[in-house]
Amino acid sequence: MRVVVAFAVIAAALAGCASPRHAMVGNASRITVAPDLPLDGTIMxxxxxxxxxxxxxxxxxxxADALAALQNEAAAIGAAGIYNVKYAQTGLLDRCGIMPGTRATAIAYRAGG
Known part of the structure; x- marks a missing residue:
């Protein structure tokens, strides 16, 4: 039983490493980074x-690299911008495993809402 559980944990960890990355979206550079939600913005x-x-x-x-990837993620869902951006170092149980990593999170919004 322990072998099965260990195998499942290892397989899950390797699956995270092998997940496909999103292709760069053409308009990712147009994603606005704002400190707060704009008055005409709608949270996505x-x-x-x-x-x-x-x-x-x-x-x-x-x-800065994490922010560029975050803008790419926001562009992939059709957002106009992001706000409330936060950064954190990844831990051992995150997708990076034992490699150092940086996680960026934000709230995506669309304009004119």
Whole structure:
């Protein structure tokens, strides 16, 4: 039984590493980063992006890289912008495993709502 559980945990961890990355969306650079929800904005959903280092000895990925990936995620759902952006280092149980990583989360909104 322990072998089955260990195998399931390892398979789940490797599946997270093998998940496909979203292709860059053409208008990701148009995603506005705002400190608060604009008056004409309508909340869509929370978006999250995690950037992992390539190797265990590499430094923590920069927040700017995580922000670019976050803007890509927001563009993929058709958002006009994001607000309330927060950054955090990833832990051992996150998608990066033992590699250093940076997670960015924000709330996506659409304009003119």
């Amino acid at each position: 959903q929370r978006v999250t992006a995690i950037i992992c280092a390539k190797a265990f000895i590499d430094p923590q990925p920069a927040p």
